[in-house]
Amino acid sequence: MKSIKENEKQGFSKNDHRVIGQELDLFSFSSYVGPGLALWHPNGAVVRGEIESFWKKEHQKAGYKYVYSPIVGLKQLWEKSGHLEHFADCMYPPMDMSLKSKEEQGAYYVKPMSCPFHVAIYQASPHSYKELPIKYCELGNVYRYEASGGLQGLLRVRSITQDDAHIICRPDQFMDELSKVLDFGFHINKVFGYEKFKVYFSVRDLKSKKDKYIDNEPVWQMAEESILQVLKEKNIAYDIDVGGAKFYGPAIDVKAIDKNGKEWQCMTIQLDMNLPQKWGMFYIDHNGQKQVPIMLHRAILGSIERFIGVYLEQCEGKLPVWLAPVQVKILPVSEKHQKYANQIAEKLIENDIRAEVDLSENTISYQIRNAVRQKIPYIVVVGDKEIEKDCLSLRLRGGEKVHDISLSDFMARVAEKIKSKSADL
Template sequence: HRKIGKELDLFTFDTDEVGPGLPMWLPKGTTLRQTLRQTLQEEQIKQGYKPVCTPHIGRLDLYRTSGHYPYYKEDQFPPMIFDEGDEDGTEDGYLLKPMNCPHPVKIYQNDMHSYRDLPVRLAEFGTVYRHEQTGELGGLTRVRGFTQDDAHIFCAPGQVKGEFIDVIDLTLKVLSALDFEQFEAQISLRDPADKEKYVGRDELWDRAEQAIRDAVAETDLDAREEIGEAAFYGPKLDFMVEDALGREWQLGTIQVDYNLPERFELTYVDETDERKRPVMIHRAPFGSLERFIGVLIEHCGGNFPTWLAPVQTQVIPVGDDFNDYAREVAQQLREQDVRVDVDTSDETVGYKIRRAETQKIPYMLVVGEREEEAGTVSVRSHDEGQQDTVPVDTFLEQTAEEFVPSLN
């Protein structure tokens, strides 16, 4: 994916001055990210998620309460200490967030909640930072700064199974929309022989692990169990996809968490006016955008579906005399939300077509004297080669469904 990403002008790295493991997204790569993000956001709104936005840092006390500090300490960047502490030696400072979950917890705490409010679904494309060892970094699949399509669902215990199944369905929609047919589902459990790595009481862990098993049992998902692969605060269901080299990567993940609601003393008021503890579900259908895109690039060889391609159509004038008409065609396409470029270079038509093919642009519209006089375009498909000469409106009608992002 590093080779294809460079050829398609998607992303770049500057390890010397920016730092290793910190990708910078070029305009085409940013368009790709934004399209994935917008598509999932639209689906989330249909399913009752509310968008939130939180800071990239937090006080150390926030992460002490959540358990990330110190349980996740080895994978974090060093904290920014501004107070070395008094006699008890407790430091105060800020931490680049290694996970998003403590901040949505504080958003939930901002209001009183009744059982009528639940489930509360808070969604955020949040960027996190992890101090991966230099030798473990690799392109987009393992980086130090990445964005997760995180959401946190706060629900009553009786709602856990239904919410979990709904998130499984959403994750499968994402994988299906991008033709990931070969994947494995993995129930990641804690290691009972090494409980010091995890926070929380045994009964909460047993309840969370059984909740995942019960939800998976009600779907057609065939999931294997892996001991020792849980997050430090709870078990999870991971969706594992192979890259072009046969390496297995975790993409989507869903986690059941009884521990953070207890550590933060989260409550809601039930039908009898008693305060009860909600259950928290963490979910990220993409996992991280960086890794997801890296694996996707390898999966499709950079031949993205038309709705996702950074440039969906290239207009190619056969000579300078037809540049103005090419720009008129491009404007017609832009007005219909098609992402389009015009190649007005002085190269030959054949070279322009080959360059567009190399960039894996789904459609090329060649225009010359005949097309300008008739108000048409000569359509060439990246997949099928030369096609018809048709009016622009006809081209748009024939290809309309391909340009519409959808998880259906």
């Protein structure tokens, strides 16, 4: 592990997410594993897990259904989806299965997107117009070949967890769905304290290489006009991002503005009127006829890795209670106070509060310094006085002290902060 001094030598500021990640023991990269492949430590897994379960719950409430899909797919899949024609530069080279056994045929590619798998799930059974919109969501682990020089901590990685979803709907539904995704995305990002956003309307760069986009001019025009209409109806100001469209359609890209005024990509909503046709997707209309649906591809946080990297810098590592890997650190003044400290920890853990006792032989002031460095929200010091009075003394992150609080009052306070996802203690 690098010391703070070594980090400074590399030119990282103390608020760089790579420095915070090390101090809080959240994640690391290993030259043995490979560049751009983050390893999530137990503390980082707690932060990630909390964000992911919040994300899943909110999606369930908004009518999305969670799915899982494999990490690789046959070459034919990526040919049909258009990825090999339009997106191959960002993909890892294929795995030739004939090298493994004579019976195995073909090559597998690691997925750079989850779309073709969600389409395959849709196509596993026929659908009536009454079932639409169908919304599949997945925290999909995709791999993209980014040039090693462009990799930057969690902000640019090769193993990416996209908070992905595909909304498959009828032509009379997609405008409304587009609008709902925008509202939903703003709502989710606001929970993390982002209040200001900048919206971009991402269109094709008509001067770029011919194979960059699917060639179907009337469909592109219709998709672009529909997006403009939604932005207008919602009274959303936007800038145009020439070249920001995906190969299958135009998009609305939303950037969150952090407290330093820097913009970070969060939401993307892509209107796809091309791939459903190409893939042969259909639903049965009220006359019993086959119709081609429209698909929205969307992500709300962007990638979990980048989102956490940006968020760590935004909150300077002072994670709100609901995300803190250790919410309460209990420090016994001496060995004879350890039993009481353990009892308190057990009670907290029983009540879904993440608590740990410092059982080291270090002095109490050293233990406090250690817990402060780890930016733990609540530090509880247990000595003779606390045992005698059967109450707690707290030190909040930031230094404020609270004396003589009962364990039940303390638990109620922490539980409320977790439930409300508050940034206060």
